[in-house]
Amino acid sequence: MKRIAITCGDVNGIGPEIALKLIDKISTSSPYQIVYFSPYNVFLEACDLCSISLEHEVAKKNNELEALQNNLIIFDIGRFQVKPSKQTSSAGRMAFKALEAASEMIKNGYVHGLVTAPISKLSMKKAGFGFPGHTEYLASKASEKNYLMMFLSNKLKCALATIHIPISEVASSINESLLSGKIELIIESLRTDFRIESPTIAVLGLNPHAGENGSIGTEEVIIKKVIDSYKGIAHGPFVPDAFFTNKLYKNFNIVLGMYHDQMLIPFKMLDFKKGVNFTAGLPFVRTSPDHGTGFDIAWQNKADHSSMEAAYRWAVRILKNRSKT
Numbered sequence: 355m356k357r358i359a360i361t362c363g364d365v366n367g368i369g370p371e372i373a374l375k376l377i378d379k380i381s382t383s384s385p386y387q388i389v390y391f392s393p394y395n396v397f398l399e400a401c402d403l404c405s406i407s408l409e410h411e412v413a414k415k416n417n418e419l420e421a422l423q424n425n426l427i428i429f430d431i432g433r434f435q436v437k438p439s440k441q442t443s444s445a446g447r448m449a450f451k452a453l454e455a456a457s458e459m460i461k462n463g464y465v466h467g468l469v470t471a472p473i474s475k476l477s478m479k480k481a482g483f484g485f486p487g488h489t490e491y492l493a494s495k496a497s498e499k500n501y502l503m504m505f506l507s508n509k510l511k512c513a514l515a516t517i518h519i520p521i522s523e524v525a526s527s528i529n530e531s532l533l534s535g536k537i538e539l540i541i542e543s544l545r546t547d548f549r550i551e552s553p554t555i556a557v558l559g560l561n562p563h564a565g566e567n568g569s570i571g572t573e574e575v576i577i578k579k580v581i582d583s584y585k586g587i588a589h590g591p592f593v594p595d596a597f598f599t600n601k602l603y604k605n606f607n608i609v610l611g612m613y614h615d616q617m618l619i620p621f622k623m624l625d626f627k628k629g630v631n632f633t634a635g636l637p638f639v640r641t642s643p644d645h646g647t648g649f650d651i652a653w654q655n656k657a658d659h660s661s662m663e664a665a666y667r668w669a670v671r672i673l674k675n676r677s678k679t
Contacts, residue, residue, distance in 0.1 A: 355387050356466055357419070358669060359456040362392035363471025366437050366445045367647030368657035370400040373471050375659035376666055378406045381426045385670065389419070389465060391452040394430040403655050419464055431455055438653035441474050446481030449473045453488070457495045460638050467639040467669045468492075471662065472647045486518035489633050492640055501635035502539045504608075505617065505644060506668050507625035511548075511608040512617045513540055513634070524613045528560060528573045533580040536610060537588055543634040544607055547672045556606040557581055558616060559591035573612075618644075628664040632672070639672045641665040 360377065363369025370392060381388055390397065394412060401407065410426040413419055419427060431451045434444070453473075459465040470488050478485075485491040493501040504513045515536050516527050537555060544553035557577060559565055565574035574591050581588040592602065594611075598620045603609050611617035621629060622644065629644035643661030651657055 356385070356673075357389050357459075357464060358384070358386040358467040358469060358666070358673075359459060359465040360388060360390045360469045360666075361452040361456050361471055362390070362396065362449070363452075364441075364445050364449050364474045364477055364647045365393065365396050365434055366440050366442065366477075367472060367474060367649050367652045369449075369471030369473075369647065370396050371404060371653070371655065371657045372643065372659040372662040374400045374404055374406055374408075375657070376469075376662045377426060378404075378408060379659075379663060380666060381408060384425060386467070386673075387425055387427065389413075389427045389429055389456075389459070391429045391431055391456050393432055393434040393448060394428055395433050396436060397428050399436060403653060416459055416462060416464055419459075429455060436653065439649040441477045441480070441649070443477065443480035446474065446477035446479070446483060450478060450481055450483050453491065457492065461495070465638075467673050468641075469662070469665050469669055470640065470642040472643060472645065474647050474649075488640075488642060489517060489631075492633060492636060496636050496638070498635055498637075500535045500539060501633060502536055502543070504540075504543065504632045504634045505621050506630045506632050506641075507621070507628055507664075509624045510603055510621055512603075512621055513608060513610050514614060514617055515610060515612045517614060519613075521613065525560065525571070525573055528576055528612060530576060530580055533557075533577060534583070537580065537584055539635050540608060540610065541584075541587065547632075547634065547639075547675055548607075549675050549678070550607050553587060553608070554606045555584070555588045556592055556597070556603065556609045557588055557590035558594045558597065558609065558611045560612040564591045564593045577612075627658060627660045629661055630665045630668045632668060639669050639676070641669045641672075
C-alpha cells in the first residue's frame with residue numbers, strides 16, 4: 355500500500371490544527387494511506403478544538419502498519435501536555451520524535467512521501483536538534499550532500515543557492531561548484547518531478563544592480579560563467595528588483611536566487627497562502643507549508659490550512675510524476 359506521512363510539527367503551535375484540517379479534507383479521498391505522526395492525545399485534543407471526527411486506527415510500531423487498512427493511521431509517538439504558544443525543549447523533542455519516526459518509515463520503505471508541519475527552530479535548538487531545519491536534517495538522513503530548497507506555487511517556482519546561513523557568509527559561499535550543482539539539480543527536478551522536458555532557469559545576481567559589470571562586487575562574474583555553461587537553459591544574472599517589478603519570472607520555469615530572503619520575500623508576496631516548500635534531490639518526496647508555527651494564533655482554531663493542503667497536493671503530483679520515469 356502506498357503511504358504519505360504527515361508530521362505534527364511543533365505541538366504548541368498551529369501544526370496539529372493545520373494537519374488535522376488537511377487530513378479531514380483528504381482522508382477519505384486520498385489515493386494514499388495517510389500516516390499521521392503525533393502524540394495521540396494531541397490528535398484527540400485537536401479534533402475537539404476543531405470539532406472534527408475522523409475514522410482512524412492507531413499504530414505505535416512500523417510493523418503494525420501492514421495489518422491496518424484504514425485510510426488514516428495515527429502513529430502515536432507518546433503523550434504530551436500542550437502549552438499553547440510556548441517554545442519549549444519538550445515541544446522540540448516531540449517535533450523531532452515525529453520527524454525521526456517518519457524518516458525511519460521512509461528509510462524502511464513503509465512511506466513514500468512526507469509532508470511536514472512547521473517546527474520552531476528555537477524549540478528544536480533547546481531540544482538539542484543539531485540542524486538548521488527540516489531540509490538539512492532530511493538530507494543528512496538520506497546521505498545527500500547536494501540538495502535544494504525549492505518553493506512552489508501556481509504563480510512562481512523558485513530555488514535557493516544558499517539556505518539557512520547568515521548574510522555575512524553568502525558572498526563567500528557563491529562559487530562555480532555550488533551554482534553548477536544547484537542548476538544540475540534544478541534541471542533534473544524540473545524534468546522528473548514536474549515533467550518539464552526543456553526547462554528554463556532565471557538566475558538572479560547577488561549585488562545591487564547585479565554588480566554593475568564588476569564595479570559593485572565580483573560575484574556576478576562567477577554567476578555569469580556558470581550561466582554560460584548552460585546556454586539555452588540558464589539565463590541572467592538578472593537585477594532582482596527590476597526582474598520582479600517587470601514580472602520577468604513569467605518567462606521562465608523557475609528562478610534561482612542567491613540567498614533566502616532574496617527569493618522568499620517576492621515568493622510569499624505573490625502567493626503566501628498556497629506556497630509550498632519542496633526539498634529537491636532527495637530519494638523521497640518531501641513538502642511543507644511555507645509558513646511558520648503561528649504561535650500568535652496557536653490552539654484557537656484560527657489557522658488557515660491552505661498552504662498545508664497545497665503541500666500535500668504538490669507531494670501527490672510529484673509522486674505521480676516520478677512514477678512515470
